[in-house]
Amino acid sequence: MKAVLLFLLLMVPALAAPVADTFSNPATETRARALQRQLRCLVCQGESIDESGSPFAADVRHLVRQQIADGASDQQIQDFLVARYGDFILMKPPLQPDTWLLWLAPFLVLAAGGGVAWLTVKKAAARGA
Amino acid sequence: MTGELGQLALCFALALALVMAAAGLAGTRADRAGARAVASSAALGHLVFVGLAFGTLVYAFVTSDFSIVAVAGNSHTLKPLVYKISGVWGNHEGSMLLWVLVLALYAALVAALQRGGARLTSGAIGIQGLLAAAFLLFILFTSNPFFRLDPAPFEGAGLNPLLQDPGLAMHPPMLYAGYVGLSASFAYAAAALLVGEEGWARAARPFMLIAWIALTCGIALGSWWAYYELGWGGFWFWDPVENASLMPWLIATALLHSALATERSGAFRTWSLLLAIAGFSMSLIGTFLVRSGVLSSVHAFASDPTRGFFIMVLICLAIGGALALFAWRAHTLQGGAAFEPVSRETTLLLNNVFLVASCACVFVGTLYPLVLDAINGTKISVGPPYYALTFAPIFFAALFLVPFGPRLGWKRGDLKAAWRDLYPALGLAAVAAVVVLAVASPRTIAATGAFAVAGWLIGASLIDVRKRIGRGRGGARASAFAAALAHAGLGVTLIGVAGTTAWRSEALTVLAPGETMTVGPYTLRFDGVTRERGPNYIADRAHIALMDGRDVRATLLPEHRFYPAEGQDMNDTAIRTTGVRDLYLALGDDRGGGRFTIRAYVSPLAPFIWLGGLVMALGGLLSLWGRLRARPAPQSQPAAQALAAE
Structure with missing residues (x-):
């Protein structure tokens, strides 16, 4: 009996009324759209779930909206999806030890280039003097 | 036979x-x-x-x-x-x-x-x-x-x-003309290392220009195709295949500027050679990424390992060989030119630093996920938010510096005079920013900044054009106009990108025949779907009336096509443009009972994205025309050497 009760309790979110395609509150809708743009459609090429017309994207959109309706924060929703699908679902790669180089490389190149440029200009100026 | x-x-x-x-x-x-x-x-x-x-x-x-x-x-x-x-x-x-x-x-x-x-x-x-x-x-x-x-x-x-699709029929030849066009600069650079001759930058200039023009057009065509074909109004995805075409463009742009300095004042000799090698290397890597299938799926490689392996060896030989040649012979060309910290050379150098850093950003963003997956099996995806935080600020900084280049003299420039000269452009930038803040909604910092920079670029180009009228002759005048056009094109594209990104409105609605929807300033009436036969497809064609009060101003016909021979579905969007604003319609799912999902977007300023590309390409063409018309320099004593000897 307890088990059945527990089962029913766990089923509640699934039994909740289906979430509408759009939230009536514009602020919530904007938030949902922004979040959807941060999530990659795993079965498409280069599209977010916000843009894609695939069934997968529709499912994840539904999931996101369900969780927003349940009061979850953006972070919680992202964590939930990462736990389910891995980091690949995030359009913005997480900042962690194995992605430091990814995030820093452009600026390292910029700094190195700036250093080389500075030396070059100094040398060129000395040559003219 | x-x-x-x-x-x-x-x-x-x-x-x-x-x-x-x-x-x-x-x-x-x-x-x-x-x-x-x-x-x-x-x-x-x-x-x-x-x-x-x-x-x-x-x-x-x-x-x-x-x-x-x-x-x-x-x-x-x-x-x-x-x-x-x-x-x-x-x-x-x-x-x-x-x-x-x-x-x-x-x-x-x-x-x-x-x-x-x-x-x-x-x-x-x-x-x-x-x-x-x-x-x-x-x-x-x-x-x-x-x-x-x-x-x-x-x-x-x-x-x-x-x-x-007509866009995609033209896209590969155009892109290849650019990719492979960089082979000429590469070949000239390698030959210059072999024979120790200095005049290569001048000799290869027309080929660099042709390649750059073709790449610009190819990228713009690809982006335009994605816009009208993929059905959701986006124009750039930071998809690896797109990145593969952007990287050679960034390096080719850097090369055009650096080689100009090499040719005119003998500066950056070895650096220009390295860029020429890097440009074609990017083309090869791009070809490899797209052709080997390593991007769309790591497993596509395994289906035909010989192909991927062969092309990888080929690339390593070409790039490695050229770099080895460079390491072996580059010092024979050294010499270097003298110039002051405030000079056109310095601005060109900074241009190169920013462009190479932008390219590094795209390169890392494209390849990092592959490398990380190979090393420890972690799968990450690098999407638009990454480029917004890395590529965008670096490229923006480069754009800010653009107007100074043409205003500073070779070897020695006058920064104060350049600033004075640029006051009207600064004014235009301020006006653009204020107008955006006053009129636009929503107000975003990015869009305001983008419009200010666009005003700055276009204003500076206008000043250039005004000053050049009646001054200079033939080739020199053509090249000044060319630079002004190309730089203004950047501003035009920037306006399009910022406008579409910040102010696009959209509506996704299920409509029965006779029902209406609104998107942005437009009211649309759905008049049902008819079945049409194309030459090799069957289409559901939606008839959507653009209303003007009670009258129909225009009818748009987005289609959903089915190609029986290939067994595939396709969207054919309908776009109505006023030149400054696109109304973009795509036909979605059949919801039964004559009801269909209609996707509608209003993209303000979208046409500017490709218009800017066209303007840039025209700048390139003008420069090419000036070059080919100009009398060839005496070959025994290239201009670079003469100037460097001073």
């Missing part, structure tokens, strides 16, 4: 490529005038045979000769003629043949124009012969388009409907 003819032509082309390589490289010695003549003739003959092979394949596609594997796999008798022809490069084998054809065209052009010293040109032809031979071997051994099928099927498998 056709297949065998093509095969034979490829073999002859390979033989001539080897002759080009041997004779061309031998011709780098001063006393080998005979070898030089042979190399030039071989380059022209090579073009004839590659052209014959390509023509044969086109003929096979047009006549639907399904005994040839490439035709059977990618064509269909019902396809319109234009897509039978574009089907030639809509598959791996044919597109590699197109690659080699463009390479042959550039080699023949190098031989025909004979720009630069005789030894330099000969060396360049030799290097291009090596490249051509390597790619022909790749085609003959792993990607032969002339393989036969026995028995031949009655009907072909058709072409991916996504590719059956």
Whole structure:
């Protein structure tokens, strides 16, 4: 009996009324759209779930909206999806030890280039003097 | 017969490529005038045979000769003629043949124009012969388009409907003209290292320009195609395949600027050589990424490992060989020029630092996920938010500096005078920012900043054009106008990108016939869907009336097409543009009972994105025209040396 009760309790979110395609509150809708743009459609090429017309994207959109309706924060929703699908679902790669180089490389190149440029200009100026 | 003819032509082309390589490289010695003549003739003959092979394949596609594997796999008798022809490069084998054809065209052009010293040109032809031979071997051994099928099927498998589109029919040849065009600069740079000749930057300039123009157009076409074909109004995805075309463009842009300094004042000699090598390397890497299938799926590689392996070895040899040559010989060209910290040279140097950093950003963003997956199996995806935080600020900084370049003199510039000269541009930037803040909604910092920078760029270009009228002559004037146009084009594209990104509105609604929806300022009435027959598809065509009060101002017809031969679905969007604003409609799912989902977008300023690309390309064309019209410099004493000696 307890088990059945527990089962029913766990089923509640699934039994909740289906979430509408759009939230009536514009602020919530904007938030949902922004979040959807941060999530990659795993079965498409280069599209977010916000843009894609695939069934997968529709499912994840539904999931996101369900969780927003349940009061979850953006972070919680992202964590939930990462736990389910891995980091690949995030359009913005997480900042962690194995992605430091990814995030820093452009600026390292910029700094190195700036250093080389500075030396070059100094040398060129000395040559003219 | 056709297949065998093509095969034979490829073999002859390979033989001539080897002759080009041997004779061309031998011709780098001063006393080998005979070898030089042979190399030039071989380059022209090579073009004839590659052209014959390509023509044969086109003929096979047009006549639907399904005994040839490439035709059977990618064509269909019902396809319109234009897509039978574009089907030639809509598959791996044919597109590699197109690659080699463009390479042959550039080699023949190098031989025909004979720009630069005789030894330099000969060396360049030799290097291009090596490249051509390597790619022909790749085609003959792993990607032969002339393989036969026995028995031949009655009907072909058709072409991916996504590719059956005028934009995409033109896109690959244009992009290849750019990719492979960088081979000429590469060949000239390598030859310059071999013979120790300085005039290469001037000799290779027209080829750099042609490549850059073609890349600009190719990227713009690809982006435009994605916009109207993919059905959700986006224009750039930071998709690896797009990135593969952006990287050579960034390096080619850097090269155009650096080589200008090398040519005019003898500065950055070794750096320009390195950029010429890097530019074509990016093209090769791009070709590898797109062609090997390593991007769309890591497993596509395994399906044909020889292909990926062969092309990887080829790339390593080309890039590694060129870099080794650079390491071995670059010091012989050293010398360096004198210039002051405030000078055009410095601005060009900064331009290069920012462009190379932008390219590094795209490079890392494209390849990091592959490398990380290979190292520890972590799968990450690098999407637009990454580029918004890395590429955008770096590129923005570069754009801010652009107007200073043309205003500072070679060797020594006057920063104060440049600022004074730029006051009106600064004013235009401020006005643009204020207008955006006053009128636009929502107000975003990014859009305001983008409009300010666009105003700054366009304002500076207008000042340039005004000052140049009546001053300077011929080539010099053309090149100043060209720079102004290209820089203004950047501003125009920026306006389009910022406007669309910040202020696009959209509506996704399920409508029954007779119902209306609104999107942005427009009211649309859904008048139902009809079934239409195309030449090789069946379409659901929505009739959507754009309302003006109670009157119908226009009818838009977005379609959903089904291609039975290929068994695939496609969207065909309907776009109505006012020139400053696009209304964009796509037909979504059938919801039953005559009800359909309609996707509507209003993209303000969207046409500016591609208009800017066109303006940039026009700038490039003008510069090219000025170059080809200009009297060739005396070859014994290139301008760079004369200036550097001061």
